Every structure is written in structure tokens, then in C-alpha cells.
Amino acid sequence: MKIVCLDDEPLILNRIVKLCNSLPMKPDVESFGDPLKALEWFDNNTAEIALLDIEMPEIDGLMLAAKIKDRSPGTSIIFTTAYSKYAVDAFDLKASGYILKPVIFERLDAEISYALKNKNYARGRYRVNIITFTDFRLVVYGQTVSFHRTKSKELLAYLVDRQGSSVKRAQMAQILFGDVPYNRSIQKQLDVIIRSLMDTLREYDVSDIVEMKRGTMRLCPEKVECDLYRFFEGDTYSINLYQGEYMNEFSWASFTEAYLYRKKIDEMKSDD
Numbered sequence: 001m002k003i004v005c006l007d008d009e010p011l012i013l014n015r016i017v018k019l020c021n022s023l024p025m026k027p028d029v030e031s032f033g034d035p036l037k038a039l040e041w042f043d044n045n046t047a048e049i050a051l052l053d054i055e056m057p058e059i060d061g062l063m064l065a066a067k068i069k070d071r072s073p074g075t076s077i078i079f080t081t082a083y084s085k086y087a088v089d090a091f092d093l094k095a096s097g098y099i100l101k102p103v104i105f106e107r108l109d110a111e112i113s114y115a116l117k118n119k120n121y122a123r124g125r126y127r128v129n130i131i132t133f134t135d136f137r138l139v140v141y142g143q144t145v146s147f148h149r150t151k152s153k154e155l156l157a158y159l160v161d162r163q164g165s166s167v168k169r170a171q172m173a174q175i176l177f178g179d180v181p182y183n184r185s186i187q188k189q190l191d192v193i194i195r196s197l198m199d200t201l202r203e204y205d206v207s208d209i210v211e212m213k214r215g216t217m218r219l220c221p222e223k224v225e226c227d228l229y230r231f232f233e234g235d236t237y238s239i240n241l242y243q244g245e246y247m248n249e250f251s252w253a254s255f256t257e258a259y260l261y262r263k264k265i266d267e268m269k270s271d272d
Contacts, residue, residue, distance in 0.1 A: 002047040003027040003112070006038045006064070007080065008056045012101070016051060016080065019105050023112065035059045039067055046072040049096075049112055054081040065095065076115040098241060110236055128206050130160055130226040134245045140204045151176050152197035157247055159210065159219040160226060161256055166216040175252055231260065239264060 003020050007013040013031055020029045030047065032038035035056050050068055054061035065077045078097035097111035131137040136157040138145040147153040158175050159167060170182050173190050180186060194217070201207040209223045221229055228246075230238035246260055247253035 001025055001027045001049075001116075002045075003029050003049045003051065004038060004041070004047045004075075005029060005031040005051045006033075006035060006056075006061070007053040008033055008035070009053075012053075012103075016103055016108075019103060019108050020051070022105060023109060025112075025116075035061070035064050039064060039071075042068050042071040042075075047075050049078060049115060050075050051078050051080055051099075054079055078111050078115060097237060100240060107236070107240070114237065128209055128224040130224050130228075132157075132160060132226065132228045132247050133242050135249055136160070136247045140206055143204075145200065145204055147197070147200050149193060149196045151193045152200060154250060155193055155197055155217075156210070156219070157250055158252070159217060160228065161247070161253060162219070163229065163232075164218055164221045166213070166218045169215050172217070228256075228260075231263075 005013060005016050005020060007016060010033060013033055017029050017031045020027055027049075030041065030045075032041065036058060039059075050065070052061040052065055052068075056064075059067075061079060061081070065079070068075055068077065076096040078099060079095055080099045080101060080103055082101045096115035099107055099111055127141055129139040131139065136153070138153075138156065147156075154176060155172060158172070169187070169190060172194075173180075173182050173186050176190070176193065177186055194212075198207055198210065198212075201210060209220050211218050211220055227238045227241060231242055242260055242264055244257075244261055244264075246257035
């Protein structure tokens with residue numbers, strides 16, 4: 001198995017290479033300190049895994065990953081970075097992993113094992129990816145969905161937050177409009193929002209992720225991949241990805257955000 005390591009900091013690169021050489025699968029490791037030289041290597045070679053730094057001179061890791069994918073579609077990309085702010089962009093590129101520095105052996109081993117286990121369809125196993133950590137985003141086959149109405153986006157975000165539970169129309173109205181009477185005018189506005197949401201999902205051919213029954217709506221968790229759901233499943237990658245921010249644009253999300261924060265603190269204590 002071939003692993004390519006790229007980092008413009010020699011000490012960090014040497015450490016990552018050393019960790020890779022200690023992996024139980026005994027990979028053949030190729031290392032680069034220059035992203036352009038790494039790209040040249042992919043002109044005539046391929047690798048199962050590419051470990052890429054993000055902030056580098058000449059070309060950043062996100063752009064490099066896209067170019068590597070053009071040359072070697074079967075290569076699974078795992079980013080190694082000191083910053084969590086690039087996580088959303090990494091998901092858009094269908095990265096197989098995202099490791100925050102300093103890189104430790106256990107995390108590296110887990111991310112590479114995950115990438116190899118799911119290599120045939122990696123994070124493409126689901127056509128729909130839902131990102132909730134930091135801001136809310138719906139990604140279909142790598143393309144971020146553009147909603148016609150901001151409240152349609154918010155409605156879908158709330159359905160995601162409810163984790164598959166059915167939500168009644170009056171509850172939707174309260175979330176979207178606040179504590180106002182659930183009168184005929186609000187009901188009509190809600191109809192427009194729901195219709196707009198479903199129209200958008202149909203445009204991207206993913207309307208099946210939402211189920212509507214007798215005045216209720218629910219998201220079908222089994223039809224999507226979502227960082228929030230993987231967090232609650234105990235997935236190490238998603239737990240580490242959460243940095244204290246959840247659906248920042250929606251005030252009602254603060255309740256779940258507080259719960260996520262407490263749960264992560266508990267996880268960190270249990271690891272000590």
C-alpha cells in the first residue's frame with residue numbers, strides 16, 4: 001500500500017512519515033515538502049492514501065487535493081492541519097479524514113483504517129452529506145445545495161436537529177416564526193416554506209430524505225451522512241471535528257450545542 005505525505009514543515013513531515021512507517025499495514029511511504037513536486041509525482045503514480053497539510057505556499061492543500069483527485073480518483077485524501085476552520089471545505093471535497101495537529105499515532109491509524117475500509121465508496125457511500133458543525137450545509141454529490149428561501153433551509157436544519165423524530169406543523173411554525181399565533185396566515189406562510197424546501201430537494205433529486213405524513217415531517221437519518229449523527233454514534237473523527245460550534249446561524253440550535261459541548265467534555269475526561 002502506498003501513502004503520500006505532504007507538509008512544508010520538515011519536522012512535522014518527518015514525524016508523520018515516522019508514524020506511517022509504524023502502521024500495522026507496513027505501507028510504502030512517499031514524502032514531499034513541496035506541493036508542486038507532489039503533484040508532479042501524481043502525474044505518473046498513484047497512492048491509496050494522501051496525507052496533506054492545508055496551509056502551504058504556492059498551492060494550498062484543498063486546491064492540491066482537487067488536482068490529485070483529477071489525476072488519481074482512487075486516492076483517499078486525509079487532511080492534517082492545525083485549524084478546524086477548513087473542515088467544511090474538506091467535506092465538500094469528499095475528504096476521507098481530517099486530523100488536527102499535532103498528529104498522534106492512534107488518530108492516524110484510525111483515520112487510515114477508516115479510509116481503507118470504506119475505500120470503494122468512502123464518504124461517497126451516501127449521496128447526501130449534512131454538515132452541522134459551525135454552519136449548516138447540505139451537500140449532494142459534493143455540491144453545496146442553494147436554497148430558494150432561507151426559512152426552507154432553516155426548516156431542514158431543524159429536521160436534522162430532531163434526528164429523525166416527526167415534527168408537527170405547529171412546532172415548525174414556532175421554530176420559524178417565534179411565539180406568534182398559529183393562525184391561517186402563518187399556516188399559509190408555512191405551506192410556502194415547505195413547498196419551497198421540497199422543490200429544492202427535488203431539484204437535486206434527494207426529496208426522499210424527507211418524509212411527510214399527516215401534518216408532520218421528519219428527516220430520514222438512514223439516507224444521509226451527518227457529522228452530528230456520527231458524533232452521537234461515538235465516531236472519533238466526528239467527535240474531534242466538533243470544536244464547540246453547531247449550526248451557528250440558528251438561535252434554537254444552542255440547546256443541542258450545549259449538549260454536544262458537555263458530551264465532548266465527558267469524552268475528554270474519560271480518555272484521561
